[in-house]
Amino acid sequence: MTAGEGKPMLEIRDLHARADGKEILRGVNLTVYPGELHAIMGPNGSGKSTLAQVLAGRETYEVTAGEVLYDGQRLLEMPPEERARAGIFMAFQYPVAIPGVSNLYFLKAAVNAVRTQRGLPELDAVDFLKLVRAKMQRVGMDEAMLHRSVNEGFSGGEKKRNEIFQLLVLEPRLAILDETDSGLDIDALKTVAEGVNSMRDPQRAILVVTHYQRLLNYVVPDKVHVLLDGRIVRSGDKELALELEAKGYGWLEQEVGAAS
Amino acid sequence: MARTTSPLDELTQREYRWGFVTEIEAESVPPGLNEEIIRLISAKKHEPPWLLEWRLKAYRQWLKMREPRWANVHYDPIDYQSIVYYSAPKMANRPRSLEEVDPELRRTYERLGIPLHEQERLAGVAVDAVFDSVSVATTYREKLAELGIVFCSFSEAVQEHPELVRRWLGTVVPYSDNFFAALNSAVFSDGSFVYVPRGVRCPMELSTYFRINAARTGQFERTLIVADEGAYVSYLEGCTAPMRDEHQLHAAVVELIALDHATIKYSTVQNWYPGDKDGRGGIYNFVTKRGKCLGRNSKISWTQVETGSAITWKYPSCILLGDNSVGEFYSVAVTNNRQQADTGTKMIHVGRNTRSTIVSKGISAGRGQNTYRGLVKILKRAEGARNFSQCDSMLIGDTCGAHTFPYLDVQNPTATVEHEATTSKIGEDQIFYCQQRGLSAEDAISLIVHGFCKEVFRELPMEFAVEAQKLLGITLEGSVG
Numbered sequence: 001m002t003a004g005e006g007k008p009m010l011e012i013r014d015l016h017a018r019a020d021g022k023e024i025l026r027g028v029n030l031t032v033y034p035g036e037l038h039a040i041m042g043p044n045g046s047g048k049s050t051l052a053q054v055l056a057g058r059e060t061y062e063v064t065a066g067e068v069l070y071d072g073q074r075l076l077e078m079p080p081e082e083r084a085r086a087g088i089f090m091a092f093q094y095p096v097a098i099p100g101v102s103n104l105y106f107l108k109a110a111v112n113a114v115r116t117q118r119g120l121p122e123l124d125a126v127d128f129l130k131l132v133r134a135k136m137q138r139v140g141m142d143e144a145m146l147h148r149s150v151n152e153g154f155s156g157g158e159k160k161r162n163e164i165f166q167l168l169v170l171e172p173r174l175a176i177l178d179e180t181d182s183g184l185d186i187d188a189l190k191t192v193a194e195g196v197n198s199m200r201d202p203q204r205a206i207l208v209v210t211h212y213q214r215l216l217n218y219v220v221p222d223k224v225h226v227l228l229d230g231r232i233v234r235s236g237d238k239e240l241a242l243e244l245e246a247k248g249y250g251w252l253e254q255e256v257g258a259a260s
Numbered sequence: 261m262a263r264t265t266s267p268l269d270e271l272t273q274r275e276y277r278w279g280f281v282t283e284i285e286a287e288s289v290p291p292g293l294n295e296e297i298i299r300l301i302s303a304k305k306h307e308p309p310w311l312l313e314w315r316l317k318a319y320r321q322w323l324k325m326r327e328p329r330w331a332n333v334h335y336d337p338i339d340y341q342s343i344v345y346y347s348a349p350k351m352a353n354r355p356r357s358l359e360e361v362d363p364e365l366r367r368t369y370e371r372l373g374i375p376l377h378e379q380e381r382l383a384g385v386a387v388d389a390v391f392d393s394v395s396v397a398t399t400y401r402e403k404l405a406e407l408g409i410v411f412c413s414f415s416e417a418v419q420e421h422p423e424l425v426r427r428w429l430g431t432v433v434p435y436s437d438n439f440f441a442a443l444n445s446a447v448f449s450d451g452s453f454v455y456v457p458r459g460v461r462c463p464m465e466l467s468t469y470f471r472i473n474a475a476r477t478g479q480f481e482r483t484l485i486v487a488d489e490g491a492y493v494s495y496l497e498g499c500t501a502p503m504r505d506e507h508q509l510h511a512a513v514v515e516l517i518a519l520d521h522a523t524i525k526y527s528t529v530q531n532w533y534p535g536d537k538d539g540r541g542g543i544y545n546f547v548t549k550r551g552k553c554l555g556r557n558s559k560i561s562w563t564q565v566e567t568g569s570a571i572t573w574k575y576p577s578c579i580l581l582g583d584n585s586v587g588e589f590y591s592v593a594v595t596n597n598r599q600q601a602d603t604g605t606k607m608i609h610v611g612r613n614t615r616s617t618i619v620s621k622g623i624s625a626g627r628g629q630n631t632y633r634g635l636v637k638i639l640k641r642a643e644g645a646r647n648f649s650q651c652d653s654m655l656i657g658d659t660c661g662a663h664t665f666p667y668l669d670v671q672n673p674t675a676t677v678e679h680e681a682t683t684s685k686i687g688e689d690q691i692f693y694c695q696q697r698g699l700s701a702e703d704a705i706s707l708i709v710h711g712f713c714k715e716v717f718r719e720l721p722m723e724f725a726v727e728a729q730k731l732l733g734i735t736l737e738g739s740v741g
Contacts, residue, residue, distance in 0.1 A: 056696050060688070080695040089696075096693045099684075100711025106697070109707065113698030149711065166697070 007072070009034045009174060009205045010055075015066035017054050024050045026230035027066070032174075035202040039216055039241060040209045042227035043249045048209045049093060051227065052178040055207075056090040057083050070174070084110075085117035087173030091163035091180045098150040103162065106150045107132065107169055114170060135168040139195050157188040164195040175199060176207045181215035193218030213245035228256055282364060288347040288477070293340055295319065298446055301346045305415050308422060318435035318445030325439045331602040332631040332663055333571045335507070335544065343509060344477040345447045348391075386411055388452045388468040390481060400464065409493075410455040411466050414482050417453035424455055428486055432515035432552045432579070440511040440573075441548040444480045448513065451481035456491035456522075465721050467496040478509040485515070487522035489555065494525040496724055507535075507570060512547045520555030520582065525563070527720050528576075529728050532568035534735075537626070539598030542570025549576035550606075553585035553614075561588040562605065563719040565728040567735040570599060575633065577606035580614035580642075587616040590716040592728075594735050595628025595660070604634035604665075609645040609675070618649040621713050624660035625736055631663040638675040645675045653683040654712050656705065656736070684712075706733045 010032040017025040024047045032038055042048050054061050055068065057080030068075040075083060098106065111131075112122040123131065136143065139161050151159055160180055167175055180192055196206065196219050208219060216224075216238065224240040225232045228249070233256045234240065244252075289300050298319055302312040327338070386400035388411065404411050410421055417425050435445035452468040470481060487493050510532060516524050526549075535542025545568075551560035562576040578587030589605035607616035622630040636647045653662035664681055686708050694704030710717070710729060717725045 056692075058692055080692060081698055081700050084696050084698040092693065092696075094689075096687070096689050098690060098693075098708055098711055100714040101707055106694075106707070109699060109703070110697035113703075117698070170697070 006033065008032060008069075009071060010075075010207075011069040012055075013067050013069075015051075015054070015068060016064045017050060017061045018064055019050070019061050023064070024061070024230055025054065028227070028230070028232055030225065030232060032205045032207065034173075034205055035200075036222045037200060037206040037208065037219065039221040039224045040207060040227055040232075041211070041213075041224060041241065041244060043253075044211065046227045047230045048211075048227050049178055052090060052176050052207070052209050055083075055176055056080060056088065081113070085114050087114075088176070089167055089170055089172035089174070090176040090178060091160075091167055093179040093182065095151045095154075095159045095163055097152040097154075099152050101150050102147050103150050104128075104132070104146040107166060110166070110170060132169055135165060138168060138198060139165045140191050141165055156183045157185065160184055160188065160192060164192050167199060168195060171199075173203065174205050174207070176209065178209050179211065180208075181210055181212065189215060190218060213241045216241045226252055228253060282367075288344050291342050291344045293319075293343070293345060293447065297345055301447060301449065304346065304348075305418070307418055310426065311418060314430070314435065315446050315448075318442050319447075321436050322439065322442035322446055325442055327439050331573050332629065332633075332665075333573060333600040333602050335571055338507075338509060338544070340443075345480070346449055347477045348449075386464050386466050388413060388466075390450050390452075390468060390470045404462070404464075404466075407460050407463070408457040409460060409462055410453065412453055414448075414451040414453045414484065417484075421453070421455065424486065425453065425484065428484055428515070428517055430515075432517060432550050433513050433548050438548060440546045441513050444482060444511050444513045444548070447478075448480045448482035451483040451512070451514075452485075452495075452497075453483070454485040454493060454495060456487045456493045458488040459490045460488075461491070462493040465494050465496055467498065469498050478511065480510075481512045483512070483514045484517075485524055485526070486517045487519065487524050487558075489519045490521045491519075492523045494527070494721060496527040496529070496721060498529045498531065507542060507544055509544050509546065510569075512549075514547070514549040514576075516551030516560055518551065518553050518555060518558035518560050518582075518585075521557045522555060523559040523561070524551065525561045526551070526576070527724060528562075528564040528566070529720075529724060529731065530564065530566045530568055530572070531731055533570075534568050534597065534599050535570040537597045539570065542599075543568065545569035545572045545574065547572075547574040549574060550579065551577070551587070552579045553582050553587060553611075555585070556582040556611075557584045558582050559586040559588075561586075561590075561719070563588075563590040563716065564592070564603075565716070565720070565731065566591070566593040566601060566603060567731050569601075572599075572601040572603055574603050575605050577608070578616065579608045579610065580616065580645075581610045582614075583611040584613045584615075585611055586614070588719075589616075589618045589620070589634075590719045591620045592623070592713045592716045592732070593621070593630055593632075594623045594732060595625070595630045596735055597626040597628060599626075600629045600631075602631040602633055604632045606635040606637070607647060609636075609638040609642040609647070611642060613644040613646075614642055615645070616647045618647070618651070619715050620649075620651045621716055622651075622653045622662055623656065623709060623712070623736075624653070624662050625656035627659050629661045629663070631665065633665045633667075635667040635669065636677055636679075637669040638672050638677070640671045642672050643674050645672060647675075647677045649677075649679045651679075651681045652712065653681075654709070655683070655685045658685075705736055709733075709736060 008031045012028050012030040015025050015028040040048050063076055108128050221238050224236050226234040289297055298315050388398040398412055433441050435442050456462050518524050532543035532545055553560055560578050566572050580587050587607050593601045593603050595601050605618055620632045622632055624630040632651045638645045651664050662683055666679055690708055691701055691704045
């Protein structure tokens with residue numbers, strides 16, 4: 001199957017969400033097909049991260065209207081762990097530390113939660129190590145990282161690499177990258193991009209949420225959407241990202257302001 | 261629609277799984293405390309006159325003492341005249357073999373997961389089973405006796421090894437030590453006695469399982485462990501009680517003595533009934549535990565996992581007398597619902613180059629209150645003494661509390677004392693992170709808490725570390741909605 005054909009994997013319809021009484025998403029519509037890579041761009045405060053977190057099931061956000069279908073299922077009715085087990089993965093913008101829990105143990109628990117859901121036997125320590133060793137190299141991670149506590153004392157770059165490493169190990173159907181590129185130096189950015197590109201697959205969809213065009217030099221999107229003030233105001237192909245890079249978001253804000 | 265309740269919002273009560281009552285005919289003394297009752301307890305146990313005298317001295321001392329009020333715990337006054345100080349399942353004689361143990365009692369221990377048949381037990385663990393005021397069975401005694409190790413109930417030790425008991429009883433915790441220790445010294449019923457002779461390494465874990473069954477009864481056990489020169493012993497105690505609406509008092513005393521080059525490792529998994537979610541019922545666990553490193557290069561290590569009791573008040577401590585002796589305290593204390601814990605340790609450095617380590621992990625959930633209270637005291641002649649303390653608190657939800665009171669008293673300028681403390685909150689962001697990777701909220705809490713307690717769990721003997729982890733999970737069940 002090529003991108004953009006068949007049944008949609010994700011359909012977001014008129015999604016409204018708020019936090020602390022403030023409306024952040026104000027009618028988002030978006031359809032993603034298997035095999036596609038979409039970039040969601042927008043200035044700070046436009047609702048990009050909120051959209052990612054609502055899709056992952058963060059309860060700080062209250063959905064006030066609209067619906068989301070994932071493989072035809074009503075996503076918003078599923079608790080976050082069921083969404084994860086159904087193949088939705090979010091790389092966090094700010095991954096949290098879990099002191100005393102090794103990266104290896106954590107990831108094994110995650111993999112086995114997904115496997116149990118799919119009726120597969122749990123992996124034992126030996127098989128699991130085999131699985132992760134191969135993937136670690138792809139993100140330039142040292143084996144010592146496996147034995148460190150989850151995200152504890154990790155540098156910003158190490159945290160992001162670790163998120164991509166988890167992405168590679170968990171092999172989700174829908175990957176959502178929430179500003180994974182922020183705060184990375186150029187080498188780390190390339191490593192992250194290589195990791196993401198290696199995950200591109202006709203059966204998988206990827207949503208890249210980003211403020212900057214930078215990552216999109218290495219990860220080429222099929223579609224680019226601009227989120228402004230809680231709505232998608234413009235969609236296009238990768239050229240749109242370059243245009244935004246050159247002109248900033250101001251002109252779009254003015255256009256949208258003039259139209260409404 | 262997204263669910264609107266947060267995982268930390270709802271706090272519901274879990275079921276206490278050890279809360280059943282054994283229907284068994286008991287022989288009890290009338291409630292209340294006076295010299296007659298003490299004479300009666302002593303007579304029931306056929307004690308020698310010196311021990312009765314010791315009890316009476318303790319009682320007279322107790323009458324002059326006042327119940328301590330300095331701990332950070334709150335409870336209604338205890339009516340000491342309404343407590344039954346002795347209750348024992350009716351037995352013609354103490355059973356000589358396990359086959360003679362009342363089947364009802366055997367079933368009780370099986371339900372608790374402590375089968376008394378040696379072949380069914382975990383290999384390498386000997387058990388002394390204490391039911392209310394008496395020991396009902398001790399396994400592997402003969403095997404241990406071949407090595408000269410004495411492992412029996414305290415009452416039997418008084419009969420069979422009076423010279424050892426008389427020599428060491430009250431040498432670490434004198435009867436005048438504190439209010440509850442004095443009460444215990446007056447009315448103590450049973451507990452375990454261990455003596456490991458010179459140069460012997462005890463080949464198995466020794467353990468005592470304490471069970472409170474009878475209503476309105478206090479449990480006042482007394483445990484004494486002596487490790488002679490070069491000896492090694494690892495000892496573990498576990499405890500449970502039925503669910504009852506009234507509070508029950510448990511005031512134990514534990515004394516440990518380590519001679520030259522001896523090591524005692526003492527582990528506790530305390531799971532007394534904690535009361536219901538509104539604080540009705542539950543055990544008052546007011547315990548004095550202390551070890552004396554009497555000899556050079558001796559070592560005493562306390563590890564405790566405290567998940568039960570309505571109120572816990574205990575400070576397993578080490579007096580480091582011998583040069584180069586080592587004291588350790590590793591603790592996990594959990595309070596959920598209305599539980600209160602005020603626990604910690606005292607490390608008293610007397611000898612030269614003595615070392616101590618304190619690692620305390622307090623976890624509070626529900627309306628639980630958790631206090632760490634610790635004293636590190638370095639006396640004048642303790643040249644080169646060293647202490648390291650780490651006290652971490654974790655909060656689950658925002659209706660619980662964590663408190664830390666570290667006291668330092670350093671009288672020798674060559675000493676090194678380090679103290680680290682942290683307080684963290686299990687955040688919804690941590691739980692969400694785990695959920696996003698496929699773990700349920702309950703599993704997420706359990707994972708985060710285990711990570712937090714890892715340094716303590718790895719001090720427990722393997723079999724019990726697994727039990728302790730499970731218990732911790734059960735205690736925190738329902739602490740998330």
